[in-house]
Structure formats: structure tokens, C-alpha cells
Amino acid sequence: MAQRDLYIDRLRTVMTALVVLHHASITYGASGGWFWQEIKPSGAPSSLLLTLFAATNQAYFMGFFFLLAGYFTPPSLERKGYGRFIADRLLRLGVPLLAFILLLGPLTAAMVTAAEGRGFCSTFVWIAQHQRIINGPLWFAEALLMFGLGYCAWRAAFGAPLTQTERTNKPVPAYRWWLLSAVGVGAAALAIRQVVPTGKDVLGMQLGFFASYIFLFAVGIAAWRNDWLRKLAWKNARAWVITLAIAWPCLPVGIAASHALSHGGASNFSGGLSWAAILYAFWEPFVAWGLIAAWLLVFRAHMNQPSGVWTWLERRAYAVYIIHPVVLVGVSLLLHGWAAPALVKFGVTGTLPCVGCWLVADPLVRLPGVRRVV
Numbered sequence: 272m273a274q275r276d277l278y279i280d281r282l283r284t285v286m287t288a289l290v291v292l293h294h295a296s297i298t299y300g301a302s303g304g305w306f307w308q309e310i311k312p313s314g315a316p317s318s319l320l321l322t323l324f325a326a327t328n329q330a331y332f333m334g335f336f337f338l339l340a341g342y343f344t345p346p347s348l349e350r351k352g353y354g355r356f357i358a359d360r361l362l363r364l365g366v367p368l369l370a371f372i373l374l375l376g377p378l379t380a381a382m383v384t385a386a387e388g389r390g391f392c393s394t395f396v397w398i399a400q401h402q403r404i405i406n407g408p409l410w411f412a413e414a415l416l417m418f419g420l421g422y423c424a425w426r427a428a429f430g431a432p433l434t435q436t437e438r439t440n441k442p443v444p445a446y447r448w449w450l451l452s453a454v455g456v457g458a459a460a461l462a463i464r465q466v467v468p469t470g471k472d473v474l475g476m477q478l479g480f481f482a483s484y485i486f487l488f489a490v491g492i493a494a495w496r497n498d499w500l501r502k503l504a505w506k507n508a509r510a511w512v513i514t515l516a517i518a519w520p521c522l523p524v525g526i527a528a529s530h531a532l533s534h535g536g537a538s539n540f541s542g543g544l545s546w547a548a549i550l551y552a553f554w555e556p557f558v559a560w561g562l563i564a565a566w567l568l569v570f571r572a573h574m575n576q577p578s579g580v581w582t583w584l585e586r587r588a589y590a591v592y593i594i595h596p597v598v599l600v601g602v603s604l605l606l607h608g609w610a611a612p613a614l615v616k617f618g619v620t621g622t623l624p625c626v627g628c629w630l631v632a633d634p635l636v637r638l639p640g641v642r643r644v645v
Contacts, residue, residue, distance in 0.1 A: 278570040279339060279500075281581055284588040285570075286332050288625050290408065291595050293328045295621035298603050299613040301325035304470065306407070307383045307600050310613050314530055317613040323523055329480070331559035333411065334487040338563065340415055341491020342500065344422055349436045353423055360419045364412040366644050367593050376405030379596045386604045406475035407596050414476055418488050441497040443507045449560055456482050457553035461544075464552060468542025479542065483556055487563075500567060508564035515561025518554060525550045590632035590645040598631060599624040 297305040300318035303325050312318050348356045381394035398405070406413060426433070459482035469479035494500050529538040529547055538547035574581075603620050611619075636642050 277577070277581075278567075278575040279342075280585040281574045282566060282570050283336070283339060284581070284585050286335055287588040287592050289328060289332055290592060291599060291625050291628065292621040293325055293332070294408075294596070294599055295603070295617055295624070296321040296325045298599070298620065299617040303329075304472075306379050306596060307386075307603055309603060309607060309616075315613075317617075319523075319526065320614070321617060322526070326522060327519070327558065327562075330555040331562045333480070334483045334559055335563050335566070336411065337415070337418070337484045338487040338491040338494070340418070341488040342495045343491075344419060344488075345492055345495050346436070348423065348426065349433045352433060353427065357420065357423065360416055362644060364416040364419075368406060368409045368412045368416070371409040371593065372404055372406055375594065375597055376407050376409075379407065379600050380405060382597070382600055382604060386607065404475060408592065410476045411592075413474070414481075414484065418485070422492065438496055438498050443499050443502050443504075446507075446510045449511055452486065453556040453560055454553070456486050456556040459486075460555065461549060461552035464542040464548060465544070468539075469551075470541050480555075483559060487559075500571075503564065503567060503571075505568060508561070508568060511561045512565055513561075515558055515565075518557040518561075521550065522554050522558075525554075584629065587629050587632035587636055590635050590641075591628040593645065594631060594635070595624060595628045598627045602627065 293303075294305050297303040298307055298309055299321060300310040300312055300315065301321035301324065302312045310318065312322060347359075351359060377395050377398045380398065381391045384394045385391035397403075460479065463482055464479045467473060467478040469477060471477065471479065525540075525547060529540075532538070539545050540547045540551040542548055599620070602624050606616065606620055609616065632645075636645055
């Protein structure tokens, strides 16, 4: 089992690097929320390309994190028991969340206000006085903590005893179940976005995306119980990869149609019942299922051998996720005066923080107290 799990750690590492690049794309013109946007979203070709990159990431990569987290939740709970499992979740998720709210979030915001000439220390004071909570990308830790506690409650009330750890022999679901789940998740996302559109935070979380997050966390739990990650084969995923190839172009076509119909403006993709909102809600799962399956199959086949370099990267990936806003915003502010095309700045400002974050994370994971958390 340990051998087979190597590729999963590497997938999480690659997804972490993709999170850094995702936020770099927002810095230089993609749609989305971030601490610092040097270039606002527009109809410029670079902005549209970066928006497609960010939208594709958003469709699947955080849901992928939830799926992998769900996959390891049942064995962890069964091995540790309720008390130890919850204590571990509070340590591994709650402590980084508090660290970001109390220090890293305000620090990143203060760096931006200082660059804009609005003061550095005064930002900390303003955040404290107005009781602003900045959880940044650590919303994921907040949500995962809630999901883990929710699973504990469900398992205690309705699930099998923790001593029942055997795995079943159910086959990977057929294509029709993938299709029904995509339609169901798209419909649920559309319903949620009537109340909470994408881009609107509730407790620092964008609930408009949570239909797929909750579903994929549950899929991860089922994947562990039924050993689906080992059983997954191209025959299971081929039809959905074809579906992905057909579905993905629908969003760029929709964006182009939106700009044409609104004479350079933009339709509302974030909520409501417009054609754009319906397209976006259903587009995400139809793209996500194929991408997740393809990543799993390629990495399981080709990225499952021992490697010292990968071991080094994997051990520091969680720390990179936690600290990357400070590093990314710092680098982008330092390069603010550099007159270069947006795509060039995205490439440079995406690459440098990736390297910098892993270098900064290296001494952090060696500190006696910190390494227990990250």
C-alpha cells in the first residue's frame, strides 16, 4: 500500500504548485479574488487566457484536494480513534488556520497597503479594530476541519464501528453514474449560487463552489472503502476524458459569446439563472471528473517510484500552501515596476514564488514545534 500511495503525495505536491500559479494568474488579469491584482480582468487576450487557466483550475483542483483528503480520512479515524483523530485535525488544520488569521493574512494585506502608500503597521491596527478575519487560502483547512468533524459525527451516529476496517470489492462506478453525478453536482451548484454566488465569501469560504467539494470528499471516502483508486483504469475513464475534451471548449466559447452579446462587457457567470451562470455551473463537474481521472491514472502509471527529490518536495508542500501568499505577493510587488507583458510577468512571478516557497519551507519543517504541524 505504501508503494502505491507515492503517486498520491506527488499529486498533492503538483496541485500545491498549481495553487501558487493560480493566484499568480489572478495577479495579472484572471478573474478571481486575491490580495493583490496588478492587472484587473478585462477583454484583453492575456486576461482571457489567464481567466481560462484559472477557471479550469477552479473547476477541479481544490475538489481534487478534498477527494484525496477524504480518501485518507476513514483509515486515519479507524487507526487513531475519535479523540486522537480530532486532536490531530485541530493541530494540523486549526493551528495553521489561526496562524494565518493572526499573522500571515494581516502581514500579506499590510504588504499591499504599504506598496499602495496606505501604511504598513496601520493595517494591522485597522484589521484588529474592525475584527476582520483574513483566512486566505487557509479556508481549505477551515472547510476540511468541518468535513472531518462532520464525518466523525456521521460515523458515530450511522456508520460502521471503527473496528470494522475491511474494504469491499465493489467495482469502479460505470459511466452513467459519473454522468448522473456531474448533472447532480452542477444542479446543486446552480441552486447554491442563487443564494451565494461565486465570489461571495461566507466565513471566508466561497460556498458557491462547495457542491463539488462536498461530493468529492464523499467520493474520496467511498474510494477508500471500495479501493477505487487502485481499480481505476483507462476503460473506466476513457469516455469521460472524451467528455472533457468536448466540454472544455464550451466555456471559452461562452466567454466569447458573452463579450460579443454585451458589446465588450460580461454576462453574469457567478449566479442567477442566466445562460452564462447555467453554463458555468454544469461546465465545472463535466471538466473536473475527466481531469481528476486523467491525473490519477497518469501519475499512478508514471510517478510511483521512490525519488529523493520528490520526497523533499512532498514533505514541504503543506508548508508551501500555508506561506505562499506572503511570498507570491512579495515577489509580485517587487516586480511591480517591471514593464513586461502580462503573460511574461505571470510566468516569472509564478515560477519564482514556487521556488522561493519551497526554499522558505525547508527550514520551517525542520523546526521542532512547527514540523509537528506541517
